[in-house]
Amino acid sequence: MPVHKIGRTLMPQFLELRSELEKEWRHPRSGRTAEPVIYESDPGGNEPIQLYVVWRRWEGVPPSDRTDVILDAFEAVRGKDAVLRVSLALGLTTPEAEQLGLPRKGAERK
Amino acid sequence: MLLRERVLAANLLVQDMELAARRRHQEAMTLLVSKQPAGAVYLFGYEAEMLLKSAAYRRLGARPNSQAGVFFRHARQRARDIGLSGHSDQFESGHGLLFWARLVWSLPTPAGDVLPTDLRRTLSRHILRIESRWVVEMRYSPDAGSTDEAMTVFRSVEWIARNRVALWS
Numbered sequence: 001m002p003v004h005k006i007g008r009t010l011m012p013q014f015l016e017l018r019s020e021l022e023k024e025w026r027h028p029r030s031g032r033t034a035e036p037v038i039y040e041s042d043p044g045g046n047e048p049i050q051l052y053v054v055w056r057r058w059e060g061v062p063p064s065d066r067t068d069v070i071l072d073a074f075e076a077v078r079g080k081d082a083v084l085r086v087s088l089a090l091g092l093t094t095p096e097a098e099q100l101g102l103p104r105k106g107a108e109r110k
Numbered sequence: 111m112l113l114r115e116r117v118l119a120a121n122l123l124v125q126d127m128e129l130a131a132r133r134r135h136q137e138a139m140t141l142l143v144s145k146q147p148a149g150a151v152y153l154f155g156y157e158a159e160m161l162l163k164s165a166a167y168r169r170l171g172a173r174p175n176s177q178a179g180v181f182f183r184h185a186r187q188r189a190r191d192i193g194l195s196g197h198s199d200q201f202e203s204g205h206g207l208l209f210w211a212r213l214v215w216s217l218p219t220p221a222g223d224v225l226p227t228d229l230r231r232t233l234s235r236h237i238l239r240i241e242s243r244w245v246v247e248m249r250y251s252p253d254a255g256s257t258d259e260a261m262t263v264f265r266s267v268e269w270i271a272r273n274r275v276a277l278w279s
Contacts (some may be wrong), residue, residue: 046275066124067175084279088125089174
């Protein structure tokens with residue numbers, strides 16, 4: 001009997017988000033209104049990496065799918081070892097980021 | 111929706127425990143600096159529990175957005191499979207730090223790596239320091255604790271927090 005392995009793949013509607021996010025990660029645009037805004041907290045060594053992406057395009061995207069998009073884009077840019085260190089990958093709209101009190105200190109805008 | 115309803119309705123993800131652990135840490139620090147050591151120990155203990163659970167779930171293949179409830183059941187099953195059920199008294203309704211630590215050092219990562227012996231020894235030492243000062247039942251106790259006890263627990267929880275990636279990778 002053939003064995004079909006089911007991998008964790010992004011749903012097609014999220015591939016564009018992933019691709020845009022990866023592009024932003026590789027070539028960050030400047031400007032106060034540019035989105036997505038990426039906050040990457042990497043203390044270095046083997047300490048956990050925390051990622052926050054503020055983007056109005058998260059509207060209507062379930063939180064778990066937002067995290068998948070972020071992790072996939074991050075892995076494409078930083079590699080498999082780095083993604084293993086990620087303890088938190090939150091996709092937030094601007095109001096959600098304000099509600100969470102996004103930690104600006106210690107987080108670096110990329 | 112009020113707090114209780116919000117908490118019970120939430121579909122808890124592994125990374126929610128990361129956020130919750132950070133919040134408990136901040137609350138515990140507030141209690142520690144305002145000289146309320148028992149309250150600080152109580153919250154630091156829960157922080158340690160969440161960090162260890164997250165590490166165990168990650169060793170079982172969880173990602174930050176995996177459902178915590180699914181991995182809790184998976185972890186219990188794996189504990190039985192590898193013979194940790196003999197230590198079920200240490201499970202303490204899911205709060206037993208030694209149970210979760212044993213699981214962390216007994217499980218290989220998805221890549222097949224086991225926890226290095228020196229890391230296991232150090233983790234064990236910190237878990238014993240916390241376990242000898244923290245227990246869920248302390249919520250019923252009028253004992254105020256001491257600043258020394260709270261500081262010891264704080265230092266050990268800090269060690270777990272700083273080294274948690276090494277515990278799961």
